[in-house]
Amino acid sequence: xTFQHNKDLAHQDNTVEIDRHLAxxxxxxxxxxxxxxSLGTYSDVTDGSADYMGIGSEYDGELFSIQTELFQKSAxxxxxxxxxQPTWHFDDxxxxxxxxxxxxxxxxxxEEQIYLLGYLYRPTNNIALKGEYIHHSQLPLNRFxxxxxxxx
Numbered sequence: 001x002t003f004q005h006n007k008d009l010a011h012q013d014n015t016v017e018i019d020r021h022l023a024x025x026x027x028x029x030x031x032x033x034x035x036x037x038s039l040g041t042y043s044d045v046t047d048g049s050a051d052y053m054g055i056g057s058e059y060d061g062e063l064f065s066i067q068t069e070l071f072q073k074s075a076x077x078x079x080x081x082x083x084x085q086p087t088w089h090f091d092d093x094x095x096x097x098x099x100x101x102x103x104x105x106x107x108x109x110x111e112e113q114i115y116l117l118g119y120l121y122r123p124t125n126n127i128a129l130k131g132e133y134i135h136h137s138q139l140p141l142n143r144f145x146x147x148x149x150x151x152x
Contacts, residue, residue: 003021004018019045020049021042022040022041023041035055051073055069056070066087068085081101085097085098096118101114112136112139115135117132126150129146132146
């Protein structure tokens with residue numbers, strides 16, 4: 001459960017600045033499957049208030065995993081964001097990822113679909129090399145992304 005009635009603690013990151021927030025969330029697990037549900041309402045210092053609902057699930061198997069999420073918010077109209085992401089585990093060091101994401105954002109007036117194709121290589125437990133191609137249906141943000149992550 002979340003209760004907030006004060007200035008947002010994370011206001012310096014230039015995202016939505018919330019001054020009131022009430023929410024409840026549930027998370028369940030059964031074997032390799034998990035799910036979550038969240039419901040809430042918040043007040044934004046600039047845009048007013050909104051209600052939201054989010055559902056998500058994940059199956060994490062030995063050879064394959066899949067994650068999904070759908071989030072809806074009502075402000076002036078119902079807005080949404082969601083994704084589905086299957087991942088294939090070739091062995092302990094290599095994964096292939098495909099992701100389809102869709103959202104509607106009234107702030108910038110766009111309904112966007114994003115497609116991602118990625119490959120992850122972990123030569124050791126604390127090092128990951130990742131390459132992805134990200135394609136946007138509307139915005140001119142198509143690109144290749146490469147990263148190196150090191151966990152200390």
